[in-house]
Amino acid sequence: DTTLDQSLCKFSGILHSKSEENATRTCSLPYPESMLWDKRELCDCITRTLTEVTVKGFKGKEREMEFVRHLITNATVMERINIWCSDRCSRQGAEAAYGLLSLPRSSIHVSIVLKPGPEFQLAVGNASFQTWLLTLN
DSSP, X not given: OEEEEGGGGOOOSEEEEEOTTSOEXXXXXXXXXXXXXXXXXXXXXXXXXXXXXXXEEEOOOHHHHHHHHHHXXXXXXXXXXXXXXXXXOOHXXXXXXXXXXXXXXXXXXXXXXXXXXHHHHHHHSSOOHHHHHHHOO
C-alpha cells in the first residue's frame, strides 16, 4: 500500500534539486508541464509492482489529474486506487475526479474508489461521493 499526499503531486515548470554543495540547481522542462508523466520513462515499480495507491487531499488540479491518469493507464497490476478529496475541493475538481472512472485502465482488476472530504464524512457519515458532489458549489 503506497500512500501519496497531495503535496507530492505539486510540480512546477521549474524543478529544484540539491547539489552536493547544498545549493539549489534549477532545471526547466523541455516540454509542457502537463506532459510530465507521459514523457517520463515507465518505471518497473509502476508497471509490474504497484498494487494499491491512496491519494489524500485531492483537489482535481491538472497536475494531480495527470499523475493519477498516468497510474490508471500504466499500472498493469494495480488493484485499487483510493482518492480522498480535500474538503476544499471545488465542484469542478470533484467532477474531474469522477471523470477518472471512465478512463481506459491498464489493469483489468483495478477499482477506483472516490471518497468525499473528511469533514463531510464526519458530518454526514458514510455518504457516497455522488452525494457529496451534489453539495458542492
